[in-house]
Amino acid sequence: MTRSTSAPPNLPVRLAAIAVAVGGLAAAFGYAAGWFSPQRLTPARLVDTLEQNFGVHPAYRRNHAKGLCVVGHFQSNGAGSEVSRAALFARGSVPVVGRLAIPGGNPAGSDGAAPLRSLALRFLPEHGQEWRTAMNAAPVFVVNSVEGFYALQQASRPQADTGKPDPAKLAAFFQAHPETGAFREWAKTATPSSSYANSAYHGLHAFFLVDANGRERPVRWSVQPVAEYQPIAAQQRGDADFLAAELHQRLARGPLRWRLQLTLGEAYDPTHDATRAWPAHRRSIDAGELVIERAQAEQGGPCQDVNYDPLVLPDGIRASDDPLLSARSAAYSESFNRRTREQAALAAKEPQS
Incomplete structure (x- = not known):
């Protein structure tokens, strides 16, 4: 990854662009977590x-609006079964429907100006118990409270x-929120990848894996590209639309x-605070290979009507005490309901053949 030796003069604006990108619909966490009153x-x-x-x-997602569907499978090597009884970690192949995207609510946004990429996945084991996860290129979250993220949206x-x-x-916001320090240090030198295919994607939030004996272990996951990272x-x-074409190539x-x-945490590693990275030497299990075989436009594609709710979890994975998770689920639902209503209204206006 290329690194700069000094911060650019518009660093607060750049930090905000990346922060909002990481956050997605996180601003709606407050209501579901009970931290703000309904009024x-x-x-x-x-x-x-x-x-x-x-x-x-209308008819687009409220964040990460510009993206495309990808289809493939997860080839589990069976190593994940040591720590989780989820069926998808048993040795074998599991179908996957995913979505690659850039941040922002504009479906015509510029790929070249996007500060990072995102990947959402829906694992579909043969006997049900699906798993959905939404990941970003940033390794940590920007804030650890709903109040903080709402303040960032305003700033x-x-x-x-x-x-x-x-x-x-923005400068005043970051000064008032020291918990953003780890994110700011990452953002100072982060350079977006040259492709969707050579970027790592991180789950950000902690969860718990539950094994066949009921033992629980804290976990954070990521997918690491086989393709070599290139900035x-x-x-x-200067190219507004290179990512999809490059992926198809x-x-x-x-x-x-x-x-x-x-990545398995220890008992004292924070599971409620996505701004705090775990030590780099924590044990990591390679659970298998994500294989993407084809891509297509989202409109009419297999991911169009998928809500990548992070709380759609199989037996063997459960939510942690991170207060942002349940509220993220509620926010995604609100966005999903809006765009599907809009899709239906647009379809009703189309002339019938």
Whole structure:
């Protein structure tokens, strides 16, 4: 990964762009976690806030609106069965429907300007017990509280005259929220990858794995690319639509592959705070290979109507005490309901053949 020796002058704006990208619909966490009263904050009002920041684009997701569907399978090597009784970790192949995307609520957003990439996956074992997970290229989350993320949404609202956030408001936000330190250090030197295919993706939140004997272990997961990481090239930064085309070119040469890594925490590692990374020497299990075989446009594709709710979990994986998880589920539901209603309304207006 390329690294700069000094922070750019517009660093607060850059940090905010990446932070909002990582957060997605996280601003709606507050209501579901009970940290705000319904009179002050609800999932609907918070999705409204995202629409104010990104614009309203009917029938599209409220964040990560620009993306494409991918289809493939997870080839489990059986190693995950040591720590989880989930059927998908048994040796064998499990179908996967995923989605690769860039952040932001604009479906015509620029790939070249996107600060990171995201990958969402839906694992579909033969006998049910599916697993859904949404991951981002950032290894840690930006804040550890709903109040903090809501404040970031307010501070990062684009100004009418420039279309960009107010750097002074962002600087004040980061000064008031020291928990953002690890994220800010990462963002100072992070360079987006040149492809969806050569980026790592991190689950950010902690969960628990439950084995066949009922023993529980804290876990964070990621998928690590087999393709070598390459930073975004200068010519790509000016290209608004290179990611999908580049992915199709790679797929024409063969499937794309990542390794699923299960990083096990110790009893004293934080499971409630996604801003705090676990020590690098924690044990990691290579559970198998994610293989992507084909991609297609999201509209009409197999991922179009999938809500990648992080609490759709199989027996053998359970949610941690991270308060953001249950509320993220509620926010995704609000966004899903809006866009599916809009899709139905648009379909009703189409002329019948």
